[in-house]
Amino acid sequence: MAFADEIVKDGRGLAIRLDVSLDNWTTVNYRYGTHGGKLDGTNYYDARVAKIGTLNRGLGQGGIAAAATLDVVLDNTDELADWLMDRATADALKARFRLYLVVYDTAVPDLSANSATKQLGEFVAMDFPRRDEANIKLTLADDVLGFLGEQFVTPSLRDWAADAGSTTANCPMKETAGNTFVFQYSLDENTQAPLAFGSNPIPAIPIGGPPEAFSDAAALTRGLLVCCTTDSAAPGANTISQLWIESEAPLTTTGLYRQVFRHIWAVPKTNSAGSTIWSAKKSQALTVDGKTFYVLYVEVGIQLLYDFFNFGVSTGGTAGEEVAPPYAIWHDFFNTLNFAVLGDSYSERNGSHHAAMVIRDLVTHYAKDGSLDRLNQAAFLTVKNQYYAPVSGVIWPSRDNASMRDHISAICASSGLDIFGDMGGSISCTVAGLHDYASQTATLLAISEERIADVEEWIPSQGERGAPYNRIKYTNAKDSPFYPAAISTGPFDDPGGTVTTWRRILVREMDESWSDLALTSKNPWASRDHVEAKIRPRLRFTTTLEALQLELGDYFQLSWTRNLGASDPYSNAIFQLEGMSIDLTEMRVELEALWRDDLRSDKPYLLDDENFLVRVSAAGGRTCNVADSSSAVAFSSGSLIADGVAAGDILVLKDSTLAADNYTRFRALRILSRDSASQLTVTDGDLDFDAPSGVNVSDWTIYRGHTTYHTAASDPTNYPDGGGMYGRCANTSTGTYSDATTPHRLLLG
């Protein structure tokens, strides 16, 4: 029995079951239900759930959903639920709860064969339970996002130095001879290494060195802290691609005075002699809080750096000749500089700085209890593939005083993502107005008007989720190290003119704390995905449990005609689900959804690259001849058969001998039939080619038409599997239109 099939049937039996585990689901320690019996088809459940409240789930305004809560009253008249109150075992803290709705055929109440189950969430006790003479009262909180309340823990500089032991190769804070732990300036030794994502330049901070052992060879290198990562791979060529320095004073090069813009200079990795000035390095493995980290840093040769600028100031020679200065000068020079780096991966683990992938990295690779199992991976990949949202930013665990939840919320706010705990107990991801293959092609759940009650409609007000806007202002826009500070915060007005036509200015503040600088520097109306000046009504209504087939972010169709007629106001219109309240006592669901009926008519993407559709084009003097009133087109040479031309293809003519506004031979003609190797017939009803006796056209192309698109994987010019029409969205890294590889397809086919 499938849940979707059963829940729509009238008169089905319902039960709630609550599985309880004290060891994170290695064991199910308690099985409680609203009914006794084998609610999971195998195990007997204790009819102990006396009351159960309403489960409220919804997408959050800040991008990360508030944890759903649920009140449960357990019967404790037999004292068998007292374990929840045991102060010695603290089982209430350990306990995790999974809530299920069981639907079954009342005619055959054998649940092993005639039931279907829907998980409604995974929870922990939000607070300690309360007990009275007969009951235990629990308030459960969504456990899916609960662990995000913790802070990230990464290795500190002290962890790094202490772990280095006598090995100095991967720790610039160690002297060769001894193990003196020396911090010259900039950072406290307890500073935890930051996490960094994206493509923005990020600060590289000197992490101290041996200020006195000037004669020590190791003293000729200094370290710059970049970030840490859980990726053990050695730094690649572009892990850190550029090292920038900024100086208070103008820098010079040999024999020349050169003042760099804002005194910024990109230092090459090697000097003209091939010696390495700086290189990206990783520390040894550092295990902190159960995770293995590697600190990514830049090792700079301070003498070579000094030499690179060749100050022309000598201690004993003439100007233009370098004489090795004392070590102290090299150090002092180094100490006057500010550093930043540009890289391509930093702490990333998925090779992408799309917001969804950065969140995925944080949850799976950097959160203490994180793992890939906690994620609805398909949802994250769908958002990544179909929604352009690069982010960039740095997390300083010991400085930010912020939880994972705060950071992820900021990423969501900057990128427009919605993170929520799905009913299956996973962290899931969606986007308002997501266009993916399923949304464009799937048969959506249709909720009939006969199954709804208590309808309320409104247009979201300012500050409310989904509120319309026609002006955007950036907030929290950041300057990156050395990046020009002149980032405009707007306002940017809708180029569609709604500022005028609406006669009102509705401002949307767009958080930029995690935005990629490449985006922040642009007009959001042109550069951002899903930016629109459009009024989208919001609907709230009550319906039956069949709505449990929907997950937050899902699309569905709804008619609400108020019995006035099929056209008023909504007839089978598409809405996107943004909130649901599941009343587990009355067994009804209240849905809140935003109007999205333009989902399939207002496509935001270029869907095709017509170069994939070219059958053949003019080459080698091959011409085609068209004549007025004749639908036959003759070709001077070549074989249309060999070219694969078929009925349904499109012949596009161009003739530069005509004026640009003359369309008699600047036109596309649908091919009715391929008559021979050198002739075809077109279907156009207008056969006026401005050529009573025929004319040879030397610039032409034959494209596949919509009926002759690639249908076989074996077709060498085909898109990958499936056939039909494929669209691509922007490359999620570069923002440019890209190829037909899987990650870039809009319609996955």
Added chain:
Amino acid sequence: MAHAYLFTNRAAGLAATAFTWSNGATANRSYLNDGRMDQQMAVGSVASGVNVIIDLGGAYSITAVAILNSNIGNAASPTLKVEHDDDGVWGAGTVEAKAASSLNVTAPSHKDHVLQFASVAKRYWRLTWTWSGSFNMSIGELYLGASTSLARIKVYGHGESEEYRTTRLVTSTGETRGHFLAGPIRVKRLPFSDLTLAQRDELLAMFRNTKGGANPVLWIESAESVATAAAAAQQECVWGRLAEDEFSWTESDFGLYSPNELVLRSLGRELGA
């Protein structure tokens, strides 16, 4: 005819090993005396019949054996016989307390059956079921105890109801959708009138023993104490709780008392029941 009730199950608290099934069934034996009807022990598919031997751990006076929330009503021609023994060596010393009785298969009395006999204190008891063909019997609770009879029976106005627990959503257009939660739940209304002081105190004793609605009571509709086979009427019983936590009475005539109507609500059964 007289009513009787029990509030102490001698089988309660026994270890699972106290129940020995003739077919060797052991799974979920603890459900036989867990104080609940909703969890059932399934004996397994057996041809013709099966028996269970119960070791009470000591000799206790027993006048009634109830088989509660069983599916025996679905079997073909089911019967039940009760025997007891002093030493558990079934043979010469074995006595038939209740002859094989054809069990009532008519709803709503087809799930709960009680067999009553003259009081006897024994340690070992054997219940033997027979049926035609093969059948997988499941039982929610086994109840063995000494019943207390009431001198007066209920008066006219008594009755019974069956209740279903459902949810229903009425939509804007008048469409209704319903879901089944539980039922039917048996509810007996038991009015008594013009009781003597002693008769009133019998009822009050029952009320006190059951702590109002706190402890369940096994209500026997028609008490008897014979070894011959029980008729359907004498098998009728309901294991439930009194709905009211208060027992009050008024003196309706000199020396005659009329208590409030007692409402007995059956305990819950397994999902789908």
